[in-house]
Amino acid sequence: MISTDEIKKLANLARIKLSEEEVNNLRNEMDSIVGYVEQIQKVSAEVGEREVPENHNVMREDVDPHKSGINTEVLVEAFPKKDGNFNKVKKIL
Amino acid sequence: MSIDIKNLTIKSAHESLMKGEFTAVELAKEYLKIIEEKNPDINAYLGVFEDVLKQAEEADKKIKSGEADLLTGIPMAIKDNILISGRTCSAASKILEHYKASYDATVIKKLKEKGVVFLGRTNMDEFAMGGSTENSAYGVTKNPHDLERVSGGSSGGSAAAVAMDGALVSLGSDTGGSVRQPSSFCGVVGLKPTYGRVSRYGLMAMASSLDQIGPIAKNVSDAEIVFNSIAGADIMDSTSYNREPQRNKEDPKDITIGIPRNFLKEGVDSDVLQNFEETISKFKKLGYKIKDIDLPNLKYSLAVYYILMPAEVSSNLARFDGIKYGLYKEGKDLIDDYFITRGEGFGRESRRRIILGTYVLSSGYYDAYYNKALIVQDLIRKDFAKAFNDVDIVLTPTSPVPSFKIGEKSNDPLSMYLADIFTVSANLAGVPAISIPSGFVKRENSSLPLGIQMMAPHFEENLLFSVGKNFEK
Numbered sequence: 029m030i031s032t033d034e035i036k037k038l039a040n041l042a043r044i045k046l047s048e049e050e051v052n053n054l055r056n057e058m059d060s061i062v063g064y065v066e067q068i069q070k071v072s073a074e075v076g077e078r079e080v081p082e083n084h085n086v087m088r089e090d091v092d093p094h095k096s097g098i099n100t101e102v103l104v105e106a107f108p109k110k111d112g113n114f115n116k117v118k119k120i121l
Numbered sequence: 122m123s124i125d126i127k128n129l130t131i132k133s134a135h136e137s138l139m140k141g142e143f144t145a146v147e148l149a150k151e152y153l154k155i156i157e158e159k160n161p162d163i164n165a166y167l168g169v170f171e172d173v174l175k176q177a178e179e180a181d182k183k184i185k186s187g188e189a190d191l192l193t194g195i196p197m198a199i200k201d202n203i204l205i206s207g208r209t210c211s212a213a214s215k216i217l218e219h220y221k222a223s224y225d226a227t228v229i230k231k232l233k234e235k236g237v238v239f240l241g242r243t244n245m246d247e248f249a250m251g252g253s254t255e256n257s258a259y260g261v262t263k264n265p266h267d268l269e270r271v272s273g274g275s276s277g278g279s280a281a282a283v284a285m286d287g288a289l290v291s292l293g294s295d296t297g298g299s300v301r302q303p304s305s306f307c308g309v310v311g312l313k314p315t316y317g318r319v320s321r322y323g324l325m326a327m328a329s330s331l332d333q334i335g336p337i338a339k340n341v342s343d344a345e346i347v348f349n350s351i352a353g354a355d356i357m358d359s360t361s362y363n364r365e366p367q368r369n370k371e372d373p374k375d376i377t378i379g380i381p382r383n384f385l386k387e388g389v390d391s392d393v394l395q396n397f398e399e400t401i402s403k404f405k406k407l408g409y410k411i412k413d414i415d416l417p418n419l420k421y422s423l424a425v426y427y428i429l430m431p432a433e434v435s436s437n438l439a440r441f442d443g444i445k446y447g448l449y450k451e452g453k454d455l456i457d458d459y460f461i462t463r464g465e466g467f468g469r470e471s472r473r474r475i476i477l478g479t480y481v482l483s484s485g486y487y488d489a490y491y492n493k494a495l496i497v498q499d500l501i502r503k504d505f506a507k508a509f510n511d512v513d514i515v516l517t518p519t520s521p522v523p524s525f526k527i528g529e530k531s532n533d534p535l536s537m538y539l540a541d542i543f544t545v546s547a548n549l550a551g552v553p554a555i556s557i558p559s560g561f562v563k564r565e566n567s568s569l570p571l572g573i574q575m576m577a578p579h580f581e582e583n584l585l586f587s588v589g590k591n592f593e594k
Contacts, residue, residue, distance in 0.1 A: 088359070
């Protein structure tokens with residue numbers, strides 16, 4: 029059983045404001061979903077048996093950057109709040 | 122002149138365009154007319170682009186100058202989570218309602234080079250999370266075969282657009298069945314390519330290790346043409362790669378179709394099962410070899426999927442914070458800005474999956490859920506590898522049920538999730554899968570389409586196309 033306090037803690041970690049009603053709904057829904065996915069515990073397999081898939085993530089050299097500033101305008105355009113080319117946010121401390 | 126849109130295919134449209142029987146502008150106008158007429162009822166499109174005719178004029182120029190490709194002038198609909206530079210792209214979410222894409226997805230870049238005409242952006246479940254489009258912030262997409270029923274999802278708008286003749290072909294995205302299931306509900310063909318075969322650059326990430334872009338079309342040939350135009354390794358997606366197909370065979374005698382019988386016992390509608398048996402008989406008549414197979418861990422697919430997917434969702438959706446782009450809702454301080462923006466910007470299902478993902482990744486549960494799910498995913502992959510030693514295709518119904526009524530499952534997330542039972546395994550194993558119409562079932566006064574799903578080994582899409590075309594005949 030997942031408690032309402034646990035749901036609130038998860039919502040806090042996920043930075044999502046939830047109403048009391050939704051916390052209660054989620055508690056019930058999470059119980060039924062987690063109850064279902066729980067069945068994987070029946071599989072007996074040990075950690076460390078996994079194979080690396082063929083297309084694992086690859087890093088490229090950090091070279092040939094695009095020309096500085098070519099994307100600035102379109103990205104700044106998308107800022108919800110701005111001051112010139114700066115993204116304006118509230119003070120953190 | 123009037124164009125026979127109903128029977129139009131990419132090849133026949135291309136021939137007519139080349140012969141000058143109609144122009145790309147005339148073709149686009151026909152589709153715009155149908156959209157105007159049908160979209161208010163069906164809601165397949167969230168937005169029709171203003172410059173459709175201008176794009177079609179460019180295509181006509183390309184045709185006149187002799188530079189035409191098969192796809193030049195072909196009207197296509199694009200799911201609302203694939204970026205087209207400068208155009209609104211919202212993933213059917215309030216949090217991106219006015220967001221304009223800052224670049225072209227690789228698939229879009231490729232299609233632009235060919236002179237495709239983009240008609241508009243199609244409705245979907247918010248951030249591709251759902252199986253009915255009821256999670257769209259902009260209303261459900263109704264099924265063109267019965268307006269009281271869902272089009273399926275998450276790419277419901279893309280499937281309905283093709284089914285209502287509001288686009289010749291479309292693009293969707295598939296993380297656990299989101300191209301195949303709506304295709305089966307709407308009576309069209311939908312392909313999920315091998316993971317890594319089509320670039321995900323410019324596709325809004327849902328569960329990055331499972332997402333693939335795929336075509337939705339009226340027939341297998343059209344899906345194949347679009348697939349061939351968008352496939353290929355891409356430097357902008359490090360998980361994309363190239364490999365040569367190994368099983369280049371077309372003669373039914375040489376191809377074995379496997380049936381995972383043990384997996385088809387519970388929770389499947391009896392009409393769906395009957396249709397599936399008829400499908401198997403048809404394959405036998407066509408000369409294919411049929412073999413019962415066992416994939417013992419397949420039954421855990423859905424449980425594994427509903428751990429791994431929300432885990433990735435919770436991290437991928439962390440980027441929507443009201444700071445860099447999209448919706449901004451003001452709170453009392455910076456952290457409150459996050460809480461309010463995300464609380465109001467995300468819909469119910471997105472909030473639910475973020476919380477679920479946060480749970481399975483949180484300290485104390487990580488090993489029991491996330492890590493364990495990765496181990497079982499690996500067992501499922503191995504099951505498939507083993508099965509494909511004996512057979513070339515694995516056949517299942519696409520969905521355990523035909524299209525359901527709007528609202529029927531929306532208050533019970535688990536019952537909605539169970540509809541993904543046959544499709545999620547292809548994403549977990551990374552193998553290609555296609556849904557092809559396999560007949561109709563009567564429900565009340567409606568005739569609802571059904572679909573069958575074929576899965577093939579990695580990079581063997583050609584097998585799906587050759588068997589699929591035979592089946593369609």
